[in-house]
Amino acid sequence: MSNTPRTPGVVPGRLDRDALSLNFGDLHPPLDDHEAMVAADRCYFCFDAPCVTACPTSIDIPLFIRQIQADNPGGAAKTIFEANILGGMCARVCPTEQLCEEACVREAAEGRPVQIGRLQRYATDTLMAAGVHPFTRAAPTGKRIAVVGAGPAGLACAHRLALHGHDVVMFDAKEKPGGLNEYGIASYKTVEGFAQAEVEWLMQIGGIELRTGQRLGHELTLDDLRGEYDAVFLGVGLAGVNALRTEGEEHAHVRDAVDFIGELRQSPDLTRMAVGRDVVVIGGGMTAVDAAVQSKLLGAESVTLVYRRGREAMSASSFEQDLAASKGVRIISGAAPVRLIGDAHVAGVEFAYTQDGPDGLRLSDETFTLKADQVLKAIGQHLDGVPGGLDLEGLKIAVQGPGRTSVPGVWAGGDCARGGDDLTVTAVKEGRDAAEDIHALLSRAGR
Amino acid sequence: MADLSTNFVGIKSPNPFWLASAPPTDKEYNVRRAFEAGWGGVVWKTLGEEGPPIVNVNGPRYGVIHGADRRVLGINNIELITDRPLQTNLDEMARVKRDFPDRALIASIMVPCEEHAWKAILPRVEDTGCDGIELNFGCPHGMSERGMGSAVGQVPEYIQMVAEWCKAYTYLPVIVKLTPNITDIRYPARAAKRGGADAVSLINTISSITSVNLDTMSPEPSIDGKGSHGGYCGPAVKPIALNMVAEIARDDETRGLPISGIGGVTTWRDAAEFLSLGAGSVQVCTAAMVYGFGIIKEMTAGLSDWMDEKGYTSVSKVTGRAVPNVTDWQYLNLNFVTKARIDQDLCIKCGRCYAACEDTSHQAIAINPGRVFEVKDDECVACNLCIDVCPVEDCITMERLAPGTVDPRTGRRVEANYANWTTHPNNPMSKAAE
Numbered sequence: 001m002s003n004t005p006r007t008p009g010v011v012p013g014r015l016d017r018d019a020l021s022l023n024f025g026d027l028h029p030p031l032d033d034h035e036a037m038v039a040a041d042r043c044y045f046c047f048d049a050p051c052v053t054a055c056p057t058s059i060d061i062p063l064f065i066r067q068i069q070a071d072n073p074g075g076a077a078k079t080i081f082e083a084n085i086l087g088g089m090c091a092r093v094c095p096t097e098q099l100c101e102e103a104c105v106r107e108a109a110e111g112r113p114v115q116i117g118r119l120q121r122y123a124t125d126t127l128m129a130a131g132v133h134p135f136t137r138a139a140p141t142g143k144r145i146a147v148v149g150a151g152p153a154g155l156a157c158a159h160r161l162a163l164h165g166h167d168v169v170m171f172d173a174k175e176k177p178g179g180l181n182e183y184g185i186a187s188y189k190t191v192e193g194f195a196q197a198e199v200e201w202l203m204q205i206g207g208i209e210l211r212t213g214q215r216l217g218h219e220l221t222l223d224d225l226r227g228e229y230d231a232v233f234l235g236v237g238l239a240g241v242n243a244l245r246t247e248g249e250e251h252a253h254v255r256d257a258v259d260f261i262g263e264l265r266q267s268p269d270l271t272r273m274a275v276g277r278d279v280v281v282i283g284g285g286m287t288a289v290d291a292a293v294q295s296k297l298l299g300a301e302s303v304t305l306v307y308r309r310g311r312e313a314m315s316a317s318s319f320e321q322d323l324a325a326s327k328g329v330r331i332i333s334g335a336a337p338v339r340l341i342g343d344a345h346v347a348g349v350e351f352a353y354t355q356d357g358p359d360g361l362r363l364s365d366e367t368f369t370l371k372a373d374q375v376l377k378a379i380g381q382h383l384d385g386v387p388g389g390l391d392l393e394g395l396k397i398a399v400q401g402p403g404r405t406s407v408p409g410v411w412a413g414g415d416c417a418r419g420g421d422d423l424t425v426t427a428v429k430e431g432r433d434a435a436e437d438i439h440a441l442l443s444r445a446g447r
Numbered sequence: 448m449a450d451l452s453t454n455f456v457g458i459k460s461p462n463p464f465w466l467a468s469a470p471p472t473d474k475e476y477n478v479r480r481a482f483e484a485g486w487g488g489v490v491w492k493t494l495g496e497e498g499p500p501i502v503n504v505n506g507p508r509y510g511v512i513h514g515a516d517r518r519v520l521g522i523n524n525i526e527l528i529t530d531r532p533l534q535t536n537l538d539e540m541a542r543v544k545r546d547f548p549d550r551a552l553i554a555s556i557m558v559p560c561e562e563h564a565w566k567a568i569l570p571r572v573e574d575t576g577c578d579g580i581e582l583n584f585g586c587p588h589g590m591s592e593r594g595m596g597s598a599v600g601q602v603p604e605y606i607q608m609v610a611e612w613c614k615a616y617t618y619l620p621v622i623v624k625l626t627p628n629i630t631d632i633r634y635p636a637r638a639a640k641r642g643g644a645d646a647v648s649l650i651n652t653i654s655s656i657t658s659v660n661l662d663t664m665s666p667e668p669s670i671d672g673k674g675s676h677g678g679y680c681g682p683a684v685k686p687i688a689l690n691m692v693a694e695i696a697r698d699d700e701t702r703g704l705p706i707s708g709i710g711g712v713t714t715w716r717d718a719a720e721f722l723s724l725g726a727g728s729v730q731v732c733t734a735a736m737v738y739g740f741g742i743i744k745e746m747t748a749g750l751s752d753w754m755d756e757k758g759y760t761s762v763s764k765v766t767g768r769a770v771p772n773v774t775d776w777q778y779l780n781l782n783f784v785t786k787a788r789i790d791q792d793l794c795i796k797c798g799r800c801y802a803a804c805e806d807t808s809h810q811a812i813a814i815n816p817g818r819v820f821e822v823k824d825d826e827c828v829a830c831n832l833c834i835d836v837c838p839v840e841d842c843i844t845m846e847r848l849a850p851g852t853v854d855p856r857t858g859r860r861v862e863a864n865y866a867n868w869t870t871h872p873n874n875p876m877s878k879a880a881e
Contacts, residue, residue, distance in 0.1 A: 034517070041515035044838050047798030050818070109795040109839065 005277065005301040009345075010253050010374050012274045014299025020270045023297035027188040027323075028092075028118060036122040039115045040068040046105055051116060054103035056420065056429045057084035061100060065119055077127035078134045080120055085159045085432070086152055088128055088198050089181050090425045091121035092189050095286075095317045099425070128197070133204035138165035140207070143442045146171065146229040148216050151179020152424045153235030153414025155202055156431030157438075161233075162207035164439045169229070170208055173215035179237055179414075181424065183262040186290035188297070222387040226409055231438045234397065234405070234412040235431055238422075239384035244282065244377055248340030257281060257291035257378035264294055273298055276374025280349050281305045281329075282337055283378030284314035289321065291376045292329045303329045304370055308336040308354050308361060336363060340375060348372050383416055393418040403434035411438060449754035450761045451747060453487065455728045456620040456645040456705050458578040460487035460551035462747050463762050464718065467709055467730035468493050468555035468581060468624075471740075473529055475539035482543070484740035485747060488551025489543075490648075490730060493528035493583045494536055496558040496568060501530045507668035510657030510677060519737045521683035523655045525668065525675055527589045528557050533571070540575040552576075553622065557583040557595050560605055562612050569617040579620040582609060582644075584635070585651020587628050587678050597651065600626035603638035610642025622707060625649040625691075627684075632691040637700045647695065648707035648730060650688040652678025681733035685711030689724055693773045696725025713742075715749025722762065723769035777868040784854050784861045785829040785845040787811070787822045793842040794820060800833035800843060808832050825855040 003013045015023070031039060043065040051061045059080050067076035080087035094100075096117035104113035127134065143166045147158045150172035158168045176182050181195040203210070214220050216236055225232045241256040243249065253276065267273045275298040281288050284307030292305040305324060307314055311333045314321065324331060335351040342348065348371050352363040382395050391398040391406035396418040403411040413430030420426040451462040465488035466472050466481050473492040481489055495501055503526055512521040529536055544552045554572045558564040572580060584600030591598040599605045606623060613621045623639035625632060627650040639647050654676045658667045666674025688710025695701045708726030712718050713734040721729045734742055759765050789800070789812075796818040804812040811826035812833060822833075834843045848854055850863035870877050 038516045044797045044799060046796075047802040048814075048818075049798075050796065105795040105797040 003299075005299045008277055008373065010274045010276045013271045014275065014277075015271075017271055020298070024187045024191070024270060024294075026191045027186075028121075030125055031115070031118050031122045036068055036073070036119060039119055040065045042106060043069075043114045044105060050103035050105065051100040051114075054099045055083075056099070056423065056426045057090070057432070058429075059083040059087065059120070061116055061120075064123055065114065065116070068119060068123055073123045073126040074130070074132065074134075076119075076123035080124055081127075081134060083432075084425065084428050085156055085202055086181075086198065086424065086428045087120055088124040088201075089152070089190065089195065090428065091117050091124055092194070093181075093185055094423070094425050095319065097319045098317050128201055131201075133201060135163055135205055137162060137206050140167070141165040141442070143167065143230045144169065144228075145231045145233065145438060146225045147233045147235065148214075148220065148225070149173075149179060149235035149237055149414065149416075150177035150199070150210065150212075151235055151237050151414060152181060152427035153237075153417075153431035153434075154179070154233065155199065156428040157233045157235060157411075157413065157435045158208050158431075159202050159205055160432050160435035161438060162205045164435070166207065166230075166439065166442070168208045170210050171214035171216075171220060172210070172212050173218075173236075173239070175212055177210055177212065179235075183265055184258060184287070184290075185265070186261070186294055187265055188294075216387055217385045222389070222407075222410065226407075230409075230442055232410045233403070233431070233434055233438065234387070234410065234416060235414040235427065236383075236416045238381035238415045240382040241377070242380040242382060244337060244340075244379065246337050246340060248342060248346070251340055251342040251346040251375075252344055253346050253373060254340060254375040254377065257283065257287050257376040258381065260291055260376050261287065261294065264298075270298065275300050276372070277301045278371045279303045279374045279376065280370050280372040281376045281378060282349075283307065283380070284309065284316060284333070285378060285380070286316050286320060287381075288376075288378035289316040289324050289329075291378055293324050293327050295374075295376070296327045296329055300374075302371075304332060305329055306332045306335050306337070306349075306351060306370070308334070309356070310334055335368070336361070338363065338367065341369065346372055346375050349375060381415075402437035403430055404437065449751045449759060451487075451751055451754075453728055453762050455551075455707065456579065456622070458488070458551045458553065458620055458728075459549070460728070461549055462487035462743075462750075463722065463726075463728040464488070464743055464746050465490055465551060465553070465707070465728055465730045466735060467732040468553075468583065469732040469736075470524070470526055471732060471735050474531065474536075475543055478539075478543050479546075481735075481740050481743075482547045482550050485743045486550070486740065488553065488578075488728070490553040490555050490581050491536065491540055491577075493555040493557045493586070494533055494568065494572070495528050496564050497533050500532055501527045503527055503530050504670050506670040510655075510667040510674075512657055512681075512683060519681060519733070521655075521657070521679055521681040522733050522736065523657045523668075523677035523679045524652065525588050525677040528555075528583070528586070533568075537571055537575050540577055544576040544578075551578050553579045553581050555581045555583050555624070557586070557590060560594060560599055560609060565609060565612045566616050569613065569619075573617055573619060577619070579622060579645075580613065580617065581622040581624050581648060582613060583624050583651075584609070585624045585626040585649075587626060587652060587654040588676060597626040597628050597654075600624075600635055600651070601629055603634045606635050606638040607642035610639055610644040614643040620645040622646045622648050624651055624709075626651045627687060627691060627710075628654050632694050633698045633701065636695045636698070636704065640701050640704050644704075646705035646707060646727075647701075648709055649695070650684065650691055650710045652680045653684055653687065655679035680711070681737075682711040682713050682717075685713075685717060689720060692721060692726055693724040693770065696767060696770045697773055712746075715746045715753065718746060718750055719753060719765065720769075722765040723767070724773065725767045725770050727763070727766050779867060780865045781868065781871060782850075782862045782864060782866050784848045786824050786827050786848060787829065787831075787833050787843055788846045789820055789822060789833075789843050790841070791819065793839050795839055795842075796820070797838060799836045799838065803832050803836045827856065 064076040064079040101113040107113035147170040178195040279295040281292040339350040397412040403413040411434040414427035453463040468490040508526040586596035590596035623644040708721030709730040
């Protein structure tokens with residue numbers, strides 16, 4: 001293993017094992033007991049607290065922080081999980097600086113919010129480490145519900161349905177459950193196999209059967225599911241990846257950032273994970289940043305993230321942008337690819353600066369070329385095939401209220417459904433609320 | 448530079464900060480360190496009578512109340528008086544006084560309530576060259592079970608009696624240290640004065656249980672699964688101490704009796720408050736136990752800077768300054784009408800004022816759209832709770848309604864003149880007096 005950051009091409013082992021393990025360690029190490037007490041003490045227990053309003057799942061944040069203050073982290077965790085069963089993952093991946101912590105009155109007062117995310121992790125870790133599942137399933141109802149997709153929306157939906165005593169069969173196309181939690185999030189945000197541990201912990205509620213390798217439109221059809229189950233919830237995510245539609249896209253070492261991230265997450269040994277010397281990432285969202293930062297952490301010599309609009313339009317939060325910059329990722333905004341250069345392998349990308357005009361974004365005549373032996377595309381994802389009969393809105397499944405689709409007995413939530421940001425926490429809320437709606441409906445029908 | 452030197456009933460010290468009789472003053476080594484750090488005086492850890500020394504517990508002696516970030520708010524203590532031989536203490540006192548002649552050295556004494564016991568110890572104490580004695584009638588734990596400490600301090604007749612003995616058998620100034628574990632501090636203070644004491648010092652510690660271990664069901668500090676009440680001290684007890692000092696300072700019988708103020712003095716500001724309520728010196732223990740002797744530098748510098756700023760040239764000019772403003776409730780001006788005012792620019796919209804007022808007070812704060820909190824003048828009784836709970840300093844203030852304006856709550860015109868309960872029409876006593 002003699003590769004270095006300067007080795008040309010897409011190669012593994014640019015950094016040694018120790019450096020990689022340091023680079024891919026926990027982004028925010030957990031608070032210890034004393035740190036948590038001090039952090040919790042800063043909460044003002046606001047009336048009708050703005051942080052709760054800002055949380056898509058409406059976790060009673062002042063209450064759980066007060067429970068931490070009162071030396072009851074397990075109780076705090078229960079408060080969190082009652083609203084958000086994936087509170088552990090959300091504590092790690094939520095863009096808190098755009099949600100609860102942005103709304104925190106101490107952010108307004110002094111630019112230093114209460115560390116809600118880290119406190120949430122402290123509480124949830126404490127309970128999960130104790131192996132405690134704090135909920136007990138209601139008596140079986142005899143109702144069976146199919147949940148398609150074991151990502152955040154599906155998991156939240158399945159747990160809530162199981163809690164109410166329904167029997168759930170949860171399908172997922174992939175080998176492992178977790179969806180983007182398992183395949184789509186930067187490693188340093190969810191270390192030590194947390195995504196799988198969380199699913200196993202969640203399943204302790206009982207009444208949830210997991211069937212993997214089951215893809216809607218292939219092994220499963222919506223019609224069959226509707227026939228076999230009392231209700232169907234679709235949380236299938238956005239499995240399709242948008243293409244650049246740019247000349248040269250077919251060159252080798254041009255790949256989708258989601259695949260790159262997924263491969264990295266599943267890689268048992270990061271010294272075997274190949275990465276280019278000069279990596280160019282195209283896109284401006286969380287996926288782009290996760291791909292860029294991890295390329296750098298794997299040892300790429302130069303990583304450039306190029307986004308077609310201005311920095312302020314990037315959907316990656318300013319925290320994420322700063323994180324990328326701090327890891328040595330160069331961010332270029334206001335430029336779009338016009339041509340991928342290369343032979344068999346990609347060798348560079350030609351970009352044109354963009355101009356925002358009345359008729360949208362236009363390419364200017366001014367161009368530049370970046371050297372690239374690996375190009376990662378992160379310009380968005382789309383619904384991969386639409387189950388028959390479902391109305392769409394925009395490019396997503398149209399829903400009304402708590403996730404009701406145009407087809408009776410079928411609900412949808414998470415990234416595949418219209419409405420809300422494409423965030424883990426939003427998916428959890430949608431899954432949870434759909435479950436409550438399904439439960440209400442089935443309870444009425446059953447009387 | 449303000450002159451911090453103090454002459455308290457003839458006891459001179461370069462500043463009014465004394466270490467109270469307590470664990471920090473138990474032996475020569477500690478006291479030397481204190482004087483080297485700059486403390487003005489030391490009240491030596493309480494001496495007992497000749498004989499086999501006192502025995503302390505061999506488990507934990509202290510319990511604690513923590514605030515945020517483990518800030519110590521209060522400590523309680525079950526340590527008894529000195530557990531070293533009397534002669535050892537006396538020898539050490541003599542050496543320290545010889546080497547620090549400009550510092551105040553006061554002997555705290557607790558012997559049985561018998562005349563011969565006091566008569567026996569006083570000459571030996573005098574021989575150390577110390578500047579005064581303090582009679583420990585205060586400790587609420589341990590010694591009180593043997594008829595000493597607060598067991599004496601809770602009986603004014605005993606206080607008077609022992610003070611008289613001491614005045615008879617020593618030329619040294621006599622300070623009586625009072626226990627707060629009584630219903631009205633003025634009675635023991637009056638007794639001390641009647642007994643001829645030169646001064647009182649207060650407060651000693653408050654009987655307390657700091658916490659209960661909910662696993663073992665033992666009070667803390669726990670000695671083999673059992674606990675005993677200890678003496679509570681530190682910042683938590685300061686408000687109680689300030690009131691007791693003021694009560695003595697303004698009592699007809701004890702007015703002018705010199706007071707050494709004790710109870711949660713942690714910074715110069717605490718000291719200045721004790722002085723303003725009538726203390727001529729202050730005694731410190733818990734703050735030194737938590738932070739070490741180095742805090743004296745903050746205390747002297749802070750007091751000196753503040754006195755310079757205010758133009759007080761000596762400590763005696765501060766002593767008692769606030770006493771005329773301590774009064775009985777019945778004399779408070781009922782025509783002083785204020786309303787809370789919220790500075791919207793400073794408000795961070797936490798809503799604590801609203802929760803406090805709406806749930807526990809007078810429903811005098813409205814939430815307007817956009818979380819804009821506004822005082823309803825027609826409901827506001829000016830209780831101050833909103834200010835107390837507001838996390839932002841000066842965001843909410845009390846504004847006095849000008850005489851002549853109408854208080855929207857009562858519909859009455861605000862009168863310019865001072866008027867109190869004694870003349871209020873609702874007071875049956877005021878009618879009777881007519």
